[in-house]
Amino acid sequence: MTESKTTGGVQSVERVFDLLNIITASGGESSLSELAAKSELPLPTIHRLLRTLVFLGYVRQLPNRSYALGPGLIRLGYTASLQLGAYAQPVLRRIVDQLGESANMAMLDGHMVVYVGQAQSSQSMRTFTEVGRRAHAHDTGVGKAILATLPESQVVSIVSSMGMPTPTKKSLGTMEDLLADLEKIRERGYAIDDEEQEVGVRCFSMALPEAPTPTAISVSGPVSRVDWDFGERAVPLLREAADELSAHFAQVG
Amino acid sequence: MTESKTTGGVQSVERVFDLLNIITASGGESSLSELAAKSELPLPTIHRLLRTLVFLGYVRQLPNRSYALGPGLIRLGYTASLQLGAYAQPVLRRIVDQLGESANMAMLDGHMVVYVGQAQSSQSMRTFTEVGRRAHAHDTGVGKAILATLPESQVVSIVSSMGMPTPTKKSLGTMEDLLADLEKIRERGYAIDDEEQEVGVRCFSMALPEAPTPTAISVSGPVSRVDWDFGERAVPLLREAADELSAHFAQVG
DNA sequence: CATTTAGAGTTCACTAAATGGAATTGTTTT
DNA sequence: AAAACAATTCCATTTAGTGAACTCTAAATG
Structure with missing residues (x-):
């Protein structure tokens, strides 16, 4: 987040791993609002990033709509x-x-x-x-x-x-x-x-x-x-x- | 890549996991030019994405300058x-x-x-x-x-x-x-x-x-x-x- | 050992893509 | 039916991507 200034990092990439870490820290499962609170990112942004991760198989969306780490990460x-x-x-x-x-x-x-x-x-x-x-x-x-x-x-x-x-x-x-x-x-x-x-x-x-x-x-x-x-x-x-x-x-x- | 059109995915996120998969497919280690050839992305782009991944600990840079999967992924x-x-x-x-x-x-x-x-x-x-x-x-x-x-x-x-x-x-x-x-x-x-x-x-x-x-x-x-x-x-x-x-x-x- | 040289790493100016605030529409749960 | 949360839209603003040219570094060459 703030690192992007000092390291030339790509914002969306840093954020996406931030989200994965938040899910990890929450015991492997987080709701959208939980992620919004902990990442301090706006909702549309989080949702867009998660949609990408879900599509790629690194995050699964559970029936109760919360997000969990996906099988791609295991690989x-x-x-x-x-x-x-x-x-x-x-x-x-x-x-x-x-x-x-x-x-x-x-x-x-x-x-x-x-x-x-x-x-x-x-x-x-x-x-x-x-x-x-x-x-x-x-x-x-x-x-x-x-x-x-x-x-x-x-x-x-x-x-x-x-x-x-x-x-x-x-x-x-x-x-x-x-x-x-x-x-x-x-x-x-x-x-x-x-x-x-x-x-x-x-x-x-x-x-x-x-x-x-x-x-x-x-x-x-x-x-x-x-x-x-x-x-x-x-x-x-x-x-x-x-x-x-x-x-x-x-x-x- | 082409998916970004159809799924509303975030380009840099898709690319970053593309790169991780290329490294995986190459037996866990790839040089920059190897990644450029296989990902068909321009060099500065790849380098910027990798720099971000290295900073975050998901990729390690080896002494011979090639890139390998990092310990963060294990976690x-x-x-x-x-x-x-x-x-x-x-x-x-x-x-x-x-x-x-x-x-x-x-x-x-x-x-x-x-x-x-x-x-x-x-x-x-x-x-x-x-x-x-x-x-x-x-x-x-x-x-x-x-x-x-x-x-x-x-x-x-x-x-x-x-x-x-x-x-x-x-x-x-x-x-x-x-x-x-x-x-x-x-x-x-x-x-x-x-x-x-x-x-x-x-x-x-x-x-x-x-x-x-x-x-x-x-x-x-x-x-x-x-x-x-x-x-x-x-x-x-x-x-x-x-x-x-x-x-x-x-x-x- | 000096010199190529190939590839890594970087810069820049411009174009393309991502972001995020506010508002809107779905979808569950109560 | 209301409340609570999820998902999505719009679009002005910010950030990222890119092609070309350039520098740097390590190692292969003569």
């Missing part, structure tokens, strides 16, 4: 995640084979991290994060690993825009604590999520420095198995995998 | 599939529990079907279709079940635009055969994919008549287990599930 999202995660999959798999715990890859998308690749442990008690799922940056291993690669101003902007929910007692709840932890992450070269996201789950994570979009990988599991001894075994393997992926993404994406 | 697609599949999941799960074979839900998206919900069998030999995956309509159970609910003109348009590949010897290869099969499907009330998509896999499928977007569910597995006797047990359960889902989607989406 685009699936292709995007395939492309992002395809190269990473075997590398993540190798980590799982070496360490016996689930491995993930996540990227920064706006102000949150989105999981784009995953390999599961075969243990019956394991962590499981679906590809496509989003998470806060400040309370996840991958999120903190990513934040540690960004300039402080951007960290502040990202975290303050989303707030700092504390899902567990160990979660970082203040900007001060977070910035201090990020400094430690930069020093040691990897991030630790020690039951900050979920009680009983510990995670070691490392950023891919050369990736064009800020990206990180992690290995996570129950604290009973993922202890500090595990960390000592995990870190070199994570580093190896991160370097390999980083080199690839620097070239190809 | 939209994930939300879309969650919304579409969320209600269906427990119903599909019930089918799996009752019949021991994988169950799927798929919708028509343009000229193909896209899988939007899934529950897996726990057997080691089982069918597995990822949510988001697309398939031809004429050679899948869900596709045929959906086609059988559409007017013949639309069936012809969909199938002729995609062609009729025959992945197995049992696949339907001519419009005549397909239309005859659709007639049988309408008579008996469900579709059978008898090794038409993949050798050794049989599938029973049923459309959700009230769904706003043409939608179908199916149960599928190896022919050794999914035989005609299995079909007799499956059909009433499928019908029950289809009615339940259909009633829900008629109201909510």
Whole structure:
């Protein structure tokens, strides 16, 4: 909206994705007036944009006339995640084979991290994060690993825009604590999520420095198995995998 | 493009999704000139649209300057599939529990079907279709079940635009055969994919008549287990599930 | 290693398309 | 039948698209 001035963006394109995001934020379904209120756009404009999206299959109109995300988006999202995660999959798999715990890859998308690749442990008690799922940056291993690669101003902007929910007692709840932890992450070269996201789950994570979009990988599991001894075994393997992926993404994406 | 005349669509919105689809079709990555050739749009226009998409996070620009689908699309697609599949999941799960074979839900998206919900069998030999995956309509159970609910003109348009590949010897290869099969499907009330998509896999499928977007569910597995006797047990359960889902989607989406 | 050169990225002035306020017409829900 | 919301129309104003020419950058060539 206001961005169009500074970035040379196309107004109707920015608006159309704004509308899709509003529908997403409303739990996947919005009425016209709801969209008008939240987007602060005039009604005829919204309707015209929605008509286009409906025609193209990216929005469905429900029988009660409200609008929902359409099947076309599934296809685009699936292709995007395939492309992002395809190269990473075997590398993540190798980590799982070496360490016996689930491995993930996540990227920064706006102000949150989105999981784009995953390999599961075969243990019956394991962590499981679906590809496509989003998470806060400040309370996840991958999120903190990513934040540690960004300039402080951007960290502040990202975290303050989303707030700092504390899902567990160990979660970082203040900007001060977070910035201090990020400094430690930069020093040691990897991030630790020690039951900050979920009680009983510990995670070691490392950023891919050369990736064009800020990206990180992690290995996570129950604290009973993922202890500090595990960390000592995990870190070199994570580093190896991160370097390999980083080199690839620097070239190809 | 030409649609804008007939539908009152917004040109730049149609074009932007055109570009995303071209990137998708090119395997997830396209150069500017590639996009120019395939979209037949002038260069400055494409560049402006892409700049907007990159700014919004729906396209990433790779170090070699070509463009790829961005992480923002994963989020939209994930939300879309969650919304579409969320209600269906427990119903599909019930089918799996009752019949021991994988169950799927798929919708028509343009000229193909896209899988939007899934529950897996726990057997080691089982069918597995990822949510988001697309398939031809004429050679899948869900596709045929959906086609059988559409007017013949639309069936012809969909199938002729995609062609009729025959992945197995049992696949339907001519419009005549397909239309005859659709007639049988309408008579008996469900579709059978008898090794038409993949050798050794049989599938029973049923459309959700009230769904706003043409939608179908199916149960599928190896022919050794999914035989005609299995079909007799499956059909009433499928019908029950289809009615339940259909009633829900008629109201909510 | 300097020089082509191909393609990306940009500029500009003009034409085409999109926008949005006010008012109008449908369509449900109450 | 009224109220509430959705859908649409009109058209002056704003924004986007385009063809031609230009700059910039990276990598292939000699």
